[in-house]
Amino acid sequence: MVRAMKVLRIIFPVSLVGLLLSLFFLGKPQLDGLSQRLTNNFQQSSGHYRAYTGSILGWLRTRPSDFSFKQHSQSPPADTALPPPIKLAASDRPPPVGSGIRSGHLITKAYKSALKDIQLAVFTLTNHHPIFSAAEFKVGTLGIPGTDFRSNEERETLQRWLDCTSGEGEWRWQPVNDQSEPRTITVHKQGPLEAKCDRAFYEQLPAVNRSGGHDGWNVRPSLKFRWYPSSRCDNIKPREISKNQPLSRLTLCRLLRHKSTLIVGDVSQYSLHDLLLDWTSTEQVSCAGNLYCKIHPICSNESGHLWESNSSQLEAGELDSHVYFKIPTPNSKQSLFASNATSVENPSSPSTPRARSTGRRTFLRYRRSDSLWGSSSPSHDRFLPIWLHPNNGIRDVNNFWYGDVRKSDLIILSRRPLGLPQQSHMSKAFFHHKHLPFHHLEYLRKHSRSQVWSTEPRLAPKNSDGTTAAVSLIKMAIKMVLEVWLxxxxxxxTQLQKSHRRADRLIVWRGEWRIHGDCLSAGPGHRQKPKHEFDWARWWKAQQGDSAGDGNHPHPAPPDLLSILFPTRRPFSSADDGDDTARTANKRRISKRERFELENPGLVFHNLQVIFQNQLMRKLAPEFGIPFLDLESQASVWRTGLLASPMIGHHQTGPSDCFHYCFPSPGLTLEESFLGGIMKILLVAGWHNSTGNGSAI
Incomplete structure (x- = not known):
């Protein structure tokens, strides 16, 4: 017996090792029977090893699914691993310079100087300008006109909350909805361009695979991300909000009830007009395009029985007509949602009773105005069919829209950056023409003590090194923003402030988002990925397969300034912080890379202006009683789901649109930051129990 036990002590551990190795190659199902027989035989021979045997086999059955893969690659399988959250912080706004560049570098100095110029401009306008610093103006902009906010403290609280919920938090991979409310999804029914991503995804997807993917919800992988604001936002939210209000089409329509909304701006505003139509109607709405768009009745079914009694189906898109593709309903762990309808006055209370018909209707208007020119004279030169901006020689399309102001309760404004001046207009880039309100500049120049007014930056010559070209564009961008755009x-x-019944009219400023210069490229640099770093490219390929509807994977973190200046090749590296040998080698690489030209100066010029404009209006717009909506922060990581994304890997013969997003937007970023931002403002503004100009045509 003793000899038998000694033999078993030797044979059994060897057998377990062999079993473990076989498990790696054959898998668990083929070995279950064999392992059970070995266990039973050994347990009958000796009870001494029962605990040892049970623990080993228990580990084999409950081992991590990615264990065998880790033994070979030290990373989980691409199709089973969960991506880390994509985190956004307040420090990402405005984008930091980057860890691979020293504080005294020319790019750093030019960028920090531009941000300081913005601070000086805002301070000067609000404290020295004869109009904006006057007591009469301060009284007229107290709180937020058009809302119940009557104090600047309430206004500041709202703006801090908006900035937090739109720019502080994280994007989480969440293919299954584990919340009590239904997950609202956009069913795009308007222009065909925004349906390009879904078209590419579903047309390349085999029909047999359309019923379910890895997780049973077969949609573009970007739609499986969800935005979660930072917990800090709960501590600073206005007292009117008892808890966070999820995105809801029904709630949005209740807030817009009997009101008239006017959206003014360039074609990006028109795409948001389409998004608002998608959310406020279940049928396709006829529109004559961005040049001839007329008035649209919206939310026509909001007070009807169909929306009230089927709100879960409404949010999931099951009540919409499917003009392009039928997007599968989001999966949910909840078999029944807690409530079919969500309250507007108090999200934690029972549903709001259905409103009685008052004869008033809810309307939406859009007016194309690239310059956002608010003249009250329809005969102004800017409203001519062909008008070239004198500072860059690029055509601006401006429809007269001031007459629609008096009919509107909510006005959503945005002003795009000016394009890089044509070569023929480079000498006139900062020449002050008669169309420009010159007196605003006089006070900025006199009191701001900024160096931007005394400089005349010029675009760096072709073949200039990267640093020289970048610095020249930074200086040109801030001067264009402060001297022409502002x-x-x-x-x-000022024109809107003088308009009739300004105190009853809510104006919102919508911030721009950047163009993603790397939307069709592999990304900046070709560095070797550290072993501990998540392999986004491999994971994204496993999720998307051969259906390139989404294009590239999102950025794992918001791009810094260097990534924005050099979107497809990074001229600096954090390796500067390594040992002496690494620093010396890296300096040689830097000196070589700095000779690279900026690949697209026009794109970089646009993105720099977006950064400066948003930083400026985040501080200045509230001083006019206008809330600011930040769309740049959340969209900064989404080089995914753009109109150009389906063309990745294809030969491009024309320009690529790496600016406009498909609908639904990736992660519902535009829905969250734009529609969600509008909802937040209206929820605390007292709009749920007021009437407006909805009857005025």
């Missing part, structure tokens, strides 16, 4: 915006805001 005075034009101030003219329009």
């Amino acid at each position: 005075p034009e915006v101030l003219f329009t805001l």
Whole structure:
């Protein structure tokens, strides 16, 4: 017996090792029977090893699904691993310079100087300008006109909350909805361009695979991400909000009930007009395009029985007509949602009773105005069919829209950046023409003590090194924003401030988002990925397969300034912080890379202006009683789901649209930041129990 036990002590551990190795190659099902027989035989021979045997086999059955893969690659399988959250912080706004560049570098100095110029401009306008610093103006902009907010403290609280919920938090991979409310999904029914991503995804997807993917919800992988604001936002939210209100089509329509909304701006505003139509109607709405768009009745079914009694189906898109593709309903762990309808006055209370018909209707208007020119004279030169901006020689399309102001309760404004001046207009880039309100500049120049007014930056010559070209664009961008863009915006805001019944009209400023210069590229640099770093490219390929509807995977973190300046090749590296040998080798690489030209100066010029404009209006717009909506922060990581995304890997013969998003937007980023931002403002503004100009045509 003793000899038998000694033999078993030797044979059994060897057998377990062999079993473990076989498990790696054959898998668990083929070995279950064999392992059970070995266990039973050994347990009958000796009870001494029962605990040892049970623990080993228990580990074999409950081992991590990615264990065998880790033994070979030290990373989980691409199709089973969960991506880490994509985190956004307040420090990402405005984008930091980057860890691979020293504080005294020319790019750093130019960028920080531009941000300081913005601070000086806002301070000067609000404290020295004869109009904006006057007591009469301060009284007229107290709180937020058009809402129940009557104090600047309430206004500041709302703006801090909006900034937090839109720019502080994380994107989480969540293919299954584990919340009590239904997950609202956009069913796009308007223009065909925004349906390009879904078209590419479903047309390349085999029909047998359309019923379910890895997780049973077969949609573009970008739609399986969800935005979660930071917990800090709960601590600073206005007292009117008892808890966070999820995105809801029904709630949005209740807030817009009997009101008239006017959206003014360029074609990006028109795409948001389409998004708002998608959310406020279940049928396709006829529209004559961005140049001739007329009035749209919206939310026609909001007070009807169909929306009230089927709100879960409404949010999931099951009540919509499917003009393009039928997107599968989001999966949910909840068999029944807690409530079919969500309250507007108090999200934690029972449903709001259905409103009685008052004869008033809810309307939406869009007016194309690239310059956001707010003149009250329809005969102004800017409203001519062909008008070239004198500072860059690029055509601006401006429809007269000031007459629609008096009919509107909610006005949503945005002003795109100016394009890089044509070569023929480079010498006139900062020449002050008669169309420009010159008196605003006089006060900025006199009191701001900024160096931007005394400089005349010029675009760096071709073949200049990367640093020289980047610095010249930074200086040109901040000067264009402060000397041309800002005075034009101030003219329009002044016109609106003088408009009839301004105190009853809510105005919202919608921030721009950047163009993703790497939307069709592999990304900046070709560095070797550290072993501990998540392999986004491999995981994304496993999720998307051969259906390139979404294009590239999102950025794992918000891009810094260097990534924005050099979107497809990074001229600096954090390796500067390594040992002496690494620093010396890296400096040689840097000196070589700095000779690279900026691949697309026009794109970089646009993105720099977006950064400066948003930083400026985040501080200045509230001083006019206008809330600011930040769309740049959340969209900064989404080089995914753009109109150009389905073309990745294809030969491009023309320009690629790496700016406009498909609908639904990736992670519902535009729905969250734009529609969600509008909802937040209206929820605390007291709009749920007021009437407006909905009857005025």
